[in-house]
Each structure stands twice: as C-alpha cells, then as structure tokens.
Amino acid sequence: MRILQLHCDSIEYTPTKKEIREAEEITPQTQNLKDVLVAFVAVEKGDDSAVARDAASQVLESLKKIGCTRLLLYPYAHLSSDLARPSVALQLLSEMKEAFPGMEVHSSPFGWTKSYKLQVKGHPLAEGFKVITGSEKKADSAALEGESKIRSYWKILSPDGSLVNIGDFDFAKHKKLETLAKYESAKQRNADVPPPHVALMKKLAIADYEPASDSGNMRFFPNGRLIKSLIETYVTERVREYGGYEVETPIMYDSEHPSMVSYFNRFPARQYSIDSEGKKLFLRFAACFGQFLMASRFQMSYKNLPYRLYELTRYSFRREQSGELVGLRRLRAFTMPDCHAFCKDMKQAVTELDARFELSRSVLHELGIRDSDYDMAIRFTEDFYNENRDSIKALVSKHGRPVLVEMWKEKFFYFVLKWEFNFVDSFGKASALSTDQIDVENAERYGIKFVDEHNQTRYPIILHNSPSGAVERVIYTLLEKAADDSKHGLKPQLPLWLAPTQVRIIPLKEEFYGFCDALAGRISACRIRADIDDRNESIGKRIREAEKEWIRYIMVVGSKEAGSDTLSIRDRNSGDVRDVSFDDFAREVSEQTKDKPFAALNLPRDLSKRPQLMV
RNA sequence: GCCUUGGUAGCUCAGCCUGGUAGAGCGAACGCCUCGUAAGCGUUAGGUCGCGGGUUCAGAUCCCGUCCGAGGCUCCA
Structure with a gap:
C-alpha cells in the first residue's frame, strides 16, 4: 500500500x-x-x-x-x-x-x-x-507501542504492597530504580565513549566484532567460548533440575506458514529473512515458535501439566537498528535460554511463576550477579492485578525492594503479566536479564491443547521464562561490574569458576620447567585450569601480565618450591604471597567452584605456544 | 534514518591546525641476560596514511565526494 x-x-x-x-x-x-x-x-x-x-x-x-x-x-x-x-x-x-x-x-x-x-x-x-x-512490521510495532504508552501508567510497588504513582515515590534510597523508571524519558548520557566492557571483552580475549559478518554478530575467542559454554551449561543444568525438558528446534521458519502469519502481527521484532526456493524464511527471534509447534503435536491431559520445554537458542536473531548495537549488551545474534511452561489454569500458572522467579534469582546469584545489582520491573493488566494482588505482592517482597510497575488498562500484547530483572550500568543504561511472562493467547494461536477433568478440550496458559537472560548479556553484566569495581579501587575479577585460567605457574628459570610441567598436571587432575608461563621474560613482567589477565592464583616456582609439596601462592584478592600445601590449595579452589560445571583449559598450556591476539 | 566522531605498521595511537624525507609504544623475529612476586637490554623486519577526485612545484596534512567502523538519538513487544 x-x-x-x-x-x-x-x-x-x-x-x-x-x-x-x-x-x-x-x-x-x-x-x-x-x-x-x-x-x-x-x-x-x-x-x-x-x-x-x-x-x-x-x-x-x-x-x-x-x-x-x-x-x-x-x-x-x-x-x-x-x-x-x-x-x-x-x-x-x-x-x-x-x-x-x-x-x-x-x-x-x-x-x-x-x-x-x-x-x-x-x-x-x-x-x-x-x-x-x-513484511514490514516495524511501523506496526511502533503503533502498538504508541498505543500501549497512552493507555498504561507507571507506578512503584513496594514490598509492603503499597502502590504509588511514580511522581509520588521517594527515590532517595533507590537511585538505580529511579534511573530505570526514568529510562524512557532520560535522554542525557554521560559520555561519548563506548561502555567499559567493550574494551574488556577484547583485552581479555573474550569476544570481538566480526567485520565480515553483520553488525551485532560477534565472534568468541577460546577464552570467551569457554566462559560462554560454562554459563550455558550451568543454566541448562539448573533448568533441567527445575523440571524443564531440553529440546532443539530449527532456527528458521516459513513466514507464510499459517501459524506465523497471525503471530507476526503481534510480535513485531525485526527479523532476518532468507529466500530459499521461493520460500520466505526468517530466522527465529526466540524459541517460542519451535516449542509451540512441537507442543501442538502433543496429546496432553491436565494430569501432564505443568509441562516444561526448554531450549538454549544459539542463536536467536533480532535485527536491531545498527545504532543500537553495543558490544555484548545488545546484539543481532544472541544466545537465549528459553523455558516455556504449559499450565492448566491461572492458579497453576501463578504457582509455577513463583517457582521460576526463585529459579531466576538463584541462577543470577550463582552467576555472580547479586540482587543488589539489578532492579525489577513488572507489567500487568489492571484486571490481573485485581485478581492476583497477593501473588504479585509476594513476588515483590521476595525481591525485597520497590519495583517499577507498568499497569495496562487492557491487554495489548499476548501476556497479562511480565516481570524482568534489569541491570543498570554505570552510564544509566538498563538491560533486561531474567524475565517471565504469563501468555494467554499463543496456545490457541498454535493449537496447543489439553483435555481437562471433564473431558473438555482447553488451551493451556503458557509461561515464557529466561532464567538468566541472554548469555552474552550475562557476560556484559559481569564485565561492567568488574569495570565498576575497578573504578572504585577494587581489583576487577570474574567468578573463579568462569576464569579462563585459574592458576598461572611461573618457573623462575628454565631448570624448573620439568617440575612445573608435573605440577600443572597434578592441578589439572583436580579439575582446576592451570597454565605455565614458560616464556623467557623477567619474573616481574610475567606476574604483571598474569595480573592483567585477572588470574586469581599465581605460583612462582624456584629452587625453594621445586621438589617440595609446599606451594608459594600469590592471591589476587589480597596481593600477598602465602605458602600452602598442595592439598589445601586444591581444596580451597574446589570449595569455591563446587556445584559449578568444569571445562579444561581452552588454550595451549604453555604461554610460549600461544599466538598473541591483537584486538 | 538523523547527529557526533574516527579510519596512519599486526595492535594502540602521535603527526594534520601552520603542506616540504612516515613516527612512538606494545607485539613479532633474532640475540644478550637466567632473574624471587606488576614492565631487564639490544638489533631487525614491518606502512599505496580507507578509497576516488580537486587545489598546489609539492597533499597523511587543505577542499569535494564516497565507503567502512564506533558512540549518541529515534528504537528496544
């Protein structure tokens, strides 16, 4: 037209x-x-x-x-x-x-x-x-968005259940929440510089832009892949533990398939499209399609519910505007844990929502993101609020601090409730991590059905949860936090279980290489990532470089240590050197990384064998 | 899409205003040093100054155009 x-x-x-x-x-x-x-x-x-x-x-x-x-x-x-x-x-x-x-x-x-x-x-x-x-849904979404703004209001809900308008709330003790609340209207930004994590992701050899791809499609170096893989494994383990069943679904779909057409009108992301043999395919922007199409083939009884499907999408694609792409914060291709729960009624959905809220909080905590690092936003329709006040209040009191509320007069999207945890970085940019939604539309749209106690066919309520948010965004958050620590005089660090190298061994002279080699073997056998700086450089320089890589433990091996069971360990946390027995050291590390996945060193063990990464 | 800003050695950048032999640090190769907790020393290699045009005796430098990147805005159910 x-x-x-x-x-x-x-x-x-x-x-x-x-x-x-x-x-x-x-x-x-x-x-x-x-x-x-x-x-x-x-x-x-x-x-x-x-x-x-x-x-x-x-x-x-x-x-x-x-x-x-x-x-x-x-x-x-x-x-x-x-x-x-x-x-x-x-x-x-x-x-x-x-x-x-x-x-x-x-x-x-x-x-x-x-x-x-x-x-x-x-x-x-x-x-x-x-x-x-x-195919141009952008304008449509803008219109929907415009409409939703007109008919929604912003409030603050406190753990005690009091709900006040944004203008009447005292933000004195909740600065980040204020930033989040004003995010839409706060136009001014502090600096004309890229956020700190962009330099860090390159310096630590985690990830980089790939000029030969499209913007927002990153490449991950061995260190980055290791970190990402550990996070992916951990989140997947936790979702499996909670009761999600892992599946795998295609990354591209036919935009003319009947189930897609109506979804497009209400799900206005910008997609990548691919023409293939006359089909107009698009790359998924979430795991929803795949899981819904799969679930629509299940014959389900109310006795099977709640039933949970999980997929770690590598990748989901959203063609965000080029000006909006930043480092690992906002990408066009990202890795998203996505868990859907099919519930028989709203009561079950609310119970399930609660379990996933706990799961999300716990997962973020274990990833090294404290609850004080994020603020919560929750959006719901007025009707839903009136019918479920106590449950909503319970979520907020678990969070323990006031949360930002967007209340709609009527339902605009496919959900009646959505909450999210937002990390607000030092520039005042808010990014959603965990999120969950109560979806009351898509079961019908996709023909997902179950039979209830009275032999009636019904549509389940679907929850959409990502317990951690995009994995890249988790890394972004950890790096921004580290940069912030560094700004406040603390030593920046990654959680030990995610550190690409956990122990760096430095032989004082060539004659100790043999001992170091054996030592590295013993440490690795304890599922600890150890490498050896065997380069012919001064001891000072090698320590300096280990510090620059944020390596937690440095062991210098000279005539004192060689042949002894006592290790001389420099601990980044204190900056001091202490003598510890091998067993005590192994115990100290495993204590800190217990219940976390392990992967072996993803680089040559000897630094002399590593190419320099110039980024 | 708009605004701002950048593109010079493998990397980070200086030089550009005021035109006159292409610079530094890091990294790499080679050699010396063999070291006790955040940078030991020397030598060598390495550049169509993003691309195209213009002005000039002469352009990395001035002018015009163009491509690519980054940040901000819009946007981000």
Whole structure:
C-alpha cells in the first residue's frame, strides 16, 4: 500500500464519471473540506487487513503529530503500478475508515474519475509518503507501542504492597530504580565513549566484532567460548533440575506458514529473512515458535501439566537498528535460554511463576550477579492485578525492594503479566536479564491443547521464562561490574569458576620447567585450569601480565618450591604471597567452584605456544 | 534514518591546525641476560596514511565526494 499524505488548508473535489464496474454507488456532488489531512491511497497486490491496520495506525500517528482531527481517504490508483483487485481495495479502504477513533473521517468515492483542487499547508510535516508492506512490521510495532504508552501508567510497588504513582515515590534510597523508571524519558548520557566492557571483552580475549559478518554478530575467542559454554551449561543444568525438558528446534521458519502469519502481527521484532526456493524464511527471534509447534503435536491431559520445554537458542536473531548495537549488551545474534511452561489454569500458572522467579534469582546469584545489582520491573493488566494482588505482592517482597510497575488498562500484547530483572550500568543504561511472562493467547494461536477433568478440550496458559537472560548479556553484566569495581579501587575479577585460567605457574628459570610441567598436571587432575608461563621474560613482567589477565592464583616456582609439596601462592584478592600445601590449595579452589560445571583449559598450556591476539 | 566522531605498521595511537624525507609504544623475529612476586637490554623486519577526485612545484596534512567502523538519538513487544 502506498500513501501520499498532504496536510491541506482546503480540498474540493467533484466525482465526474464512473471509471470501473465496481465503483461505489453514489450521487455525484462537490465536496469541500477545510483543515484536513488528505491521504491519497493506492492499495497494492498482496495487501491485507494487517497492512490496512498498519497503514491506518501510521496515518493516525501523523494526525496526532500535526494536531489535525479531520482526515480524507482518497483512493488514488496512480501511486502504484501493481494495484490490488478493486474488490480487495474497496474492502481494505472501508476497514481503514473505521480505524481512526475520535477523528472525523471522510472518504472520496472509489472507482470514479474526480476533479479536485487543493491548497497544501507550508509546514515541514505537511507532506509525507509511506509505503506499507506485509513484511514490514516495524511501523506496526511502533503503533502498538504508541498505543500501549497512552493507555498504561507507571507506578512503584513496594514490598509492603503499597502502590504509588511514580511522581509520588521517594527515590532517595533507590537511585538505580529511579534511573530505570526514568529510562524512557532520560535522554542525557554521560559520555561519548563506548561502555567499559567493550574494551574488556577484547583485552581479555573474550569476544570481538566480526567485520565480515553483520553488525551485532560477534565472534568468541577460546577464552570467551569457554566462559560462554560454562554459563550455558550451568543454566541448562539448573533448568533441567527445575523440571524443564531440553529440546532443539530449527532456527528458521516459513513466514507464510499459517501459524506465523497471525503471530507476526503481534510480535513485531525485526527479523532476518532468507529466500530459499521461493520460500520466505526468517530466522527465529526466540524459541517460542519451535516449542509451540512441537507442543501442538502433543496429546496432553491436565494430569501432564505443568509441562516444561526448554531450549538454549544459539542463536536467536533480532535485527536491531545498527545504532543500537553495543558490544555484548545488545546484539543481532544472541544466545537465549528459553523455558516455556504449559499450565492448566491461572492458579497453576501463578504457582509455577513463583517457582521460576526463585529459579531466576538463584541462577543470577550463582552467576555472580547479586540482587543488589539489578532492579525489577513488572507489567500487568489492571484486571490481573485485581485478581492476583497477593501473588504479585509476594513476588515483590521476595525481591525485597520497590519495583517499577507498568499497569495496562487492557491487554495489548499476548501476556497479562511480565516481570524482568534489569541491570543498570554505570552510564544509566538498563538491560533486561531474567524475565517471565504469563501468555494467554499463543496456545490457541498454535493449537496447543489439553483435555481437562471433564473431558473438555482447553488451551493451556503458557509461561515464557529466561532464567538468566541472554548469555552474552550475562557476560556484559559481569564485565561492567568488574569495570565498576575497578573504578572504585577494587581489583576487577570474574567468578573463579568462569576464569579462563585459574592458576598461572611461573618457573623462575628454565631448570624448573620439568617440575612445573608435573605440577600443572597434578592441578589439572583436580579439575582446576592451570597454565605455565614458560616464556623467557623477567619474573616481574610475567606476574604483571598474569595480573592483567585477572588470574586469581599465581605460583612462582624456584629452587625453594621445586621438589617440595609446599606451594608459594600469590592471591589476587589480597596481593600477598602465602605458602600452602598442595592439598589445601586444591581444596580451597574446589570449595569455591563446587556445584559449578568444569571445562579444561581452552588454550595451549604453555604461554610460549600461544599466538598473541591483537584486538 | 538523523547527529557526533574516527579510519596512519599486526595492535594502540602521535603527526594534520601552520603542506616540504612516515613516527612512538606494545607485539613479532633474532640475540644478550637466567632473574624471587606488576614492565631487564639490544638489533631487525614491518606502512599505496580507507578509497576516488580537486587545489598546489609539492597533499597523511587543505577542499569535494564516497565507503567502512564506533558512540549518541529515534528504537528496544
């Protein structure tokens, strides 16, 4: 569909002659309108109701922007050389006419030759041209978003259950929450520099931009892959423990498959598309499709519920705007643990929601993200709040601090409740980590059913949880936290179980290499990652470099240590050197990494064998 | 998409304002040193100054255009 918009002082038109058989039946007479937005509309092949809705909401936006309340829809075939059939055009135009609440809407007759005279206003927004196509959902989402803002209100809910408007809340003790709350309106940013984690992810040889790919598609070096893999393994283990069953589903889908078409209209992410043998495929932006399509093939009884499916998507794709991509914080390809629970009724859903809330809190904690590092936001419809006050209050009191609330008068998206934990970085940027949603629409959309106690077929309620949020974003959070520590005079560090090297062994002279080699073997046998700096460099330099890599334990081996069971250990936490027996040391490390996955060193053990990574 | 900013050796950057032989540190190769808890020393190799055009006797430097990156804005159900 193509629309030419002109904000006019006046327009006058006279239908003169029917042009086609399907023309509207009217009595031709001259019409005159003043201060009106004239929308010349050409309906094209392939346009459908969704396009019409999209177009209408875009025009509505323009009307609001220029402060005009009168609209003339003017069918105008000459804007396109690929027109829809007249019957379709007529149908869509009449649908559009109904889509302007509170506006005075006129339409000129379809299928007539008309003479017209118009006077266009002279301001910059007076003229505009839009092309709306079925695959372009961005504008649609903008419209939905715009609508939701108008009909939602922001509040703060405290652990004691009190709910106050944002303006009435005292943020003195909750600065980060204030930042989160004002995030939408806070336009100013501190610095014109990239966030600290971008330099860190390169320096620590974790990840880097890959210029040969699309922006927001990162490459992970051996260190980064190790860290990422450990986090992935850990989150997966925890979800399995909670009761999620791990599955694997395709990363691309046919956008013309019936179950996708309606979902697209309500799920307006920007997707990557791929044309293959006439199919228009798109890359998934979440695991939802795969799991829903799978679950729709299950024959489920209420006795099977709640039933939980889990997938760690590597990757999910969202084609975010290029200007929005930053380091590991916001990507176009990311790794997302995604766990859906199918529940028989709202009571069960709320119970399940609670279990997943605990899971998410615990997972973040074990990943090294404390509850004081994030703030909680929760969004729900007014009805849901009124029916579930106690459950909502219980979540907030578990969090223990006031939370940001967005309350909708009515349901706009497919969920009635959504909560998320947001990490607010030192620049005041908020990023969601864990999240869960109560979805009351998609079961029906995807034909996911179960049979209840009374042999009735029903649609389950679906919860969408990511206990950690995107894995890349977890790494971003850990790096930003470390950078923040460093700014406050503390030594930056990763949690020990995620450190690419846990112990660095430094032989004082070449003659101790043999002992170091054996020592590294013994340490590795205790599932501890140890490497050896066997380069011909000064002892000072090698220690300095180990410190720069944030390595927690450094062992220098000289004549004192060689052949002895006592190790001389420099602990990054204290900066001091102490003597410890091998067994005590092994115990100290395993104590700190217990219940966490382990992976062996992912680099050559000897530093002399490692290529330098210049990034 | 808009605004800002950058592109010079493998990496980080200086030089550009005020035109005149292409610079430093790190890293790499080779050699010396064989070292006790945050940078030991020397030598060598390495550059179409993003690309295209213009002005000039002469352009990394001035002008125009263009490509690519980054940050901000919009955006982020």
